[in-house]
Amino acid sequence: MSNSVLVNDKVQIKVKFVDNNPVTGEQINVSPATVTVTVKDYLNALVNPAAYPLTEVSGYEYYIEFTPTTAGKYTVEFVGLLEDSSTIIVKQVLYVNDTDSKYKPSVTLKADEIISFAADISPLYLDPEEVLYFFPDASLLEVGELIHHYSIEIKQMFKLQDLDDGSTLNFTLSEYIKASACCELSRSYGYGGDDELSLKLADLSITNRTNPRQSVNRGNAVTWCQIAAALRKEVAASRTGMRAVIPKGLPSEKVSASGLNFDPLTGTVIYPLTGAVVYLPGRDQYGSVMNDTFQGGPIPTRGLKQYD
16 A cells, blocks of 8 residues: 655554455454554664554554654554464555655656456466467457357357366367457458459459358368368267167068058058059059069059058
8 A cells, every 4th residue: 555645744554454264255354362563764764663552443453643754655564463373464655755855656657558457257268378379469358358258158068067177178179269269350450361362464363262162161261260160060060969860660561450451661551442443563454463573572462552
C-alpha cells in the first residue's frame, strides 16, 4: 500500500490480519496472540516506538497514529505472532512530502503500459504459446480466448470432466483446436494472398486457387480453415459407431400348420388362383412350370400374393 501525506500531518494506519481456509478457500479473520509494529524512515533507521502507540480495535484489527516530522519514505511493518509460532507480516509504504518539495519514488514508470486482465478461461486444452508462434502479431490473451472457445466445444462433444486438462487428448483433437484457433486468427492477421494466386500476361491468364475441387480432407487442405474443416469431420466421425446399424439375416421359408402357402422370399401368404390362368416368368401359356429347379429346390406354387 502506498500513500502520500505532508510533514507533521497525523495519519492513521490500519491493519487487518486474515488467512485462507485450507478446506473452503474462503478468507477468514485471524486473531494473533501478540502484535508488534515498527516504523523505519528513508535511511532504514527505526523511529521511536513511542511516537506511534499500537491500538487494538478487535482481535484481528489494529491501527497506529503516526506523525512524520521529516519528508521521505517510511516503511510500516506489522507482525502478528500466532499460537502455533507462525507469523503474519503486513507491510505498508508511506510517502511524506513538505511544502517546498515533493518526494517521488526512485523507481517510476518510464512509459504508459496497458495491462489486460482476463476472466477464468478454463478449460484450456492447448498452450497459447503454440499458436502465438504462427501469429506473433496477435496478443496472448486473444489466442487464449480462442483456444478456450474450441476447448469448450471438445469438452461438450466428448463429455469431458472438469478435472481434464487436455493432456489425454489424442492428436486429432489437439490439432483441431490449434487449426480452428489459427483459422480465426488468419481472418485478422493473414493479410491475404493465401487463397488465390493469379498471373496475367497479355491474353494469357493463369489462376491457381487453393480451394479443393472435391470434399476437403487432409490431403487437399492448404489453409488453416480448410485444415480445421477436415479435422472436424474426423472428430465428428469418431463419435459415431456401428450401434445404429442392425444387421438382418436372410429370409427363410416359414411353414404354417394351417396348410397355407407362403412366399419363400417375403414370407407372405399366397392365395391360390382359381378360374384364371396367369402368365408368369418361368411358366408356359398353360401355367405349367418350365423349370423344376428354384435356388436348389423345386419352384414353389405361384398363386395370388398378399400384395398382388
